[in-house]
Amino acid sequence: MATNYEIRGALPVRADFKHIHAQQFAESIARPAHVYFATDALTHSLVLRVRGALQQDEQQSVEDALKQFAGRWASSGAIFSRLRYGDPSFVPLGLASHVDLLAELDDLHAQLNAVLERQAFMLKQFLAPDQ
Amino acid sequence: MEKSLYILSGSMSVQDDIEAEDIESVSRHLAGIAEVYLSHDKVSHTVSLRIAGTIVRDDVRVIEKRIERFAEEHGTTGTILLSEWNGVTDWLMVGLNWHVQCLIRLGAVQEQLAKLTEPDVDFLVRLESPGGNAISRGQSIMRVALDTPQRS
Numbered sequence: 001m002a003t004n005y006e007i008r009g010a011l012p013v014r015a016d017f018k019h020i021h022a023q024q025f026a027e028s029i030a031r032p033a034h035v036y037f038a039t040d041a042l043t044h045s046l047v048l049r050v051r052g053a054l055q056q057d058e059q060q061s062v063e064d065a066l067k068q069f070a071g072r073w074a075s076s077g078a079i080f081s082r083l084r085y086g087d088p089s090f091v092p093l094g095l096a097s098h099v100d101l102l103a104e105l106d107d108l109h110a111q112l113n114a115v116l117e118r119q120a121f122m123l124k125q126f127l128a129p130d131q
Numbered sequence: 132m133e134k135s136l137y138i139l140s141g142s143m144s145v146q147d148d149i150e151a152e153d154i155e156s157v158s159r160h161l162a163g164i165a166e167v168y169l170s171h172d173k174v175s176h177t178v179s180l181r182i183a184g185t186i187v188r189d190d191v192r193v194i195e196k197r198i199e200r201f202a203e204e205h206g207t208t209g210t211i212l213l214s215e216w217n218g219v220t221d222w223l224m225v226g227l228n229w230h231v232q233c234l235i236r237l238g239a240v241q242e243q244l245a246k247l248t249e250p251d252v253d254f255l256v257r258l259e260s261p262g263g264n265a266i267s268r269g270q271s272i273m274r275v276a277l278d279t280p281q282r283s
Contacts, residue, residue: 008144008175008176008177009144009175009177009208010141010142010143010144010175010177010178010179010210011142012140012141012142012211012212012213036174036175037175038172038174038175040142040170040179042140042168042170042179042181043140043141043142043168043170043179043180043181044140045141045142045177045179047142047172047175047177047179048175049174049175049176075213076141076211076213076222077211078208078210078211079144079208079209079210080144080208081144081207081208090208
């Protein structure tokens with residue numbers, strides 16, 4: 001079956017992170033996913049590519065495992081690239097406070113839009129006072 | 132100017148078609164300033180980097196500007212790099228412009244939202260005629276232009 005899912009990127013990791021941690025993680029999510037990873041002790045980085053022909057629940061469990069792993073070992077937030085059924089998107093991972101910032105930004109935009117829509121509605125009432 | 136220890140490290144996602152020359156040109160540019168390590172992983176399409184040296188503050192800006200440009204040109208996502216200068220740790224946000232802008236704008240959006248959600252703000256609407264000389268009464272939070280029908 002053709003690949004329908006891929007997530008890849010680079011994760012800055014803590015100084016005490018070891019290659020064996022990456023290996024154990026890769027083994028835990030491999031099959032049916034194909035996992036490629038490399039660690040760089042000099043820059044404290046883990047680079048990763050996970051892909052395969054995955055069902056939706058398998059994609060979800062890969063991402064859940066990745067989020068948990070990144071929460072444990074990342075030294076900062078990172079944005080991974082994801083391709084699902086040919087559709088590109090981004091996944092924030094890593095240090096919780098950085099991930100929270102990205103999620104909060106989405107939330108704030110939604111709130112701000114709601115407030116602006118309400119104000120626009122009220123201004124329209126000025127245009128049609130008789131109705 | 133006083134020299135201090137500087138380290139910039141981290142990794143970023145890069146375009147699939149990045150060429151060796153794109154990376155080597157960064158090394159050539161910065162090699163005279165600091166020790167440069169750049170490693171390109173062609174499977175995950177990432178570049179890991181570490182730039183370190185005992186340098187002056189002006190050289191820190193040169194390095195960070197060059198890495199910012201590299202990330203703008205070749206990065207595929209926003210990236211947070213770790214920067215250490217004279218024992219002080221900081222984050223450097225580089226890469227895809229809108230990701231970086233998103234992080235920077237967060238503070239501004241938060242401030243705007245706080246003002247808009249203050250009690251009674253919804254009802255403080257002042258109508259101004261187009262082109263009219265608005266009398267300024269305090270700071271305006273938001274201005275909206277509307278087309279209105281002419282009334283006879």
